[in-house]
Amino acid sequence: MHITSSAADVTSLVDCAQIPGLGFLPINAFVLHAEQPVLVDTGQPASSADFLDALWSQVDPDDLRWVYLTHPDRDHTGSLAEVLAAAPSARLVTTFLGMGILSIEYEIAPDRVFRLNPGQSLDVGDRRLRAFRPPLYDSPATTGFWDERTGTCFSSDCFGAPMSDPDLVRADDITAVPAGDLEAAQRMWATVDSPWITGVDRSAFEASLDPLRRLDPPVLLSTPPARRAVHRLLDTLAAAPDAPPFIGPDQAALDALLSGFTPGQGESQRAAAG
Numbered sequence: 001m002h003i004t005s006s007a008a009d010v011t012s013l014v015d016c017a018q019i020p021g022l023g024f025l026p027i028n029a030f031v032l033h034a035e036q037p038v039l040v041d042t043g044q045p046a047s048s049a050d051f052l053d054a055l056w057s058q059v060d061p062d063d064l065r066w067v068y069l070t071h072p073d074r075d076h077t078g079s080l081a082e083v084l085a086a087a088p089s090a091r092l093v094t095t096f097l098g099m100g101i102l103s104i105e106y107e108i109a110p111d112r113v114f115r116l117n118p119g120q121s122l123d124v125g126d127r128r129l130r131a132f133r134p135p136l137y138d139s140p141a142t143t144g145f146w147d148e149r150t151g152t153c154f155s156s157d158c159f160g161a162p163m164s165d166p167d168l169v170r171a172d173d174i175t176a177v178p179a180g181d182l183e184a185a186q187r188m189w190a191t192v193d194s195p196w197i198t199g200v201d202r203s204a205f206e207a208s209l210d211p212l213r214r215l216d217p218p219v220l221l222s223t224p225p226a227r228r229a230v231h232r233l234l235d236t237l238a239a240a241p242d243a244p245p246f247i248g249p250d251q252a253a254l255d256a257l258l259s260g261f262t263p264g265q266g267e268s269q270r271a272a273a274g
C-alpha cells in the first residue's frame with residue numbers, strides 16, 4: 001500500500017491488481033480531509049490488513065464521518081465492513097441500487113446509509129461534494145463526485161487503465177506514463193470494464209463527455225493523478241467506441257499465457273473485479 005498526497009486535502013491509498021496479459025490495474029482509495037473526513041472506496045479484500053493500517057494512519061476511526069462508495073464492486077468494498085465496524089460515526093454514501101447490491105452480502109443498518117443520486121450534493125462541513133454519473137461505468141450504482149471547494153474530481157473507474165509497471169501505478173502524476181501507452185491502455189480498459197462502449201452511438205457518447213469538459217477539474221483522480229489533463233483524457237475516451245471489443249483469452253490461450261507468467265510477481269495475480 002502506497003500512501004501519497006495527491007491533491008489539496010486528499011491522501012491516496014494506492015494499491016493494484018496484476019491482470020495476466022493486461023498489466024497492473026490501479027486500485028485507489030482516498031481520504032478527503034474535509035471538516036467531516038471522508039473515505040472514498042475501501043480497497044480490495046486481499047489487501048484489507050494493509051489497507052486498514054494505511055487508512056487509520058491518516059484518520060482516526062472516531063473522526064471518520066463518511067464512506068463514499070463509488071460503486072459496490074469488490075475492488076472497492078474490500079474493507080467496507082471493517083471500516084463501518086471501527087468508525088461508529090461514519091455513514092455509507094451510495095445510491096438506492098448500491099444499497100440493494102450491498103444488502104446481498106452485508107447487513108448495514110439503514111440509518112448508517114446516506115443515499116445520494118447524481119446531481120445531488122453531500123455537505124461535509126466545510127465543502128459540498130457534488131455527485132455525477134461518469135461517462136464510463138461498470139455498475140448501475142456508480143457515481144463519481146467533485147469537491148466544490150477545490151474542484152478535485154473523483155471519477156470511479158471511468159479513466160482506469162492498467163499500467164505496464166507497478167511503479168507507474170504509484171506515480172505522482174499521469175504524465176509519468178508515456179502518452180501513447182496511456183492512450184492505448186485507457187482505450188483498451190474502456191472496452192474491458194465498460195464493454196457496452198463499442199455499441200453506443202458515438203455522437204451521443206461524445207455528448208456525455210461534455211459536462212466533464214466544462215467542469216475541467218484541476219485534478220482528476222482515478223489512475224495516477226491527472227492535473228489539468230481532463231481534455232486529453234476525454235479525447236482518448238471519445239475514440240473508445242471505435243476500439244475493437246475485448247474478448248478475453250479462452251482456456252487454451254490462458255494456459256499459454258500463464259506458462260510464461262512468474263508466480264508471486266507483483267502484488268496480485270487475481271483478475272480484477274472491475
Ligand SMILES: [Fe+2]
Pocket residue numbers: 071073138139157273274
Ligand atoms: Fe468497477
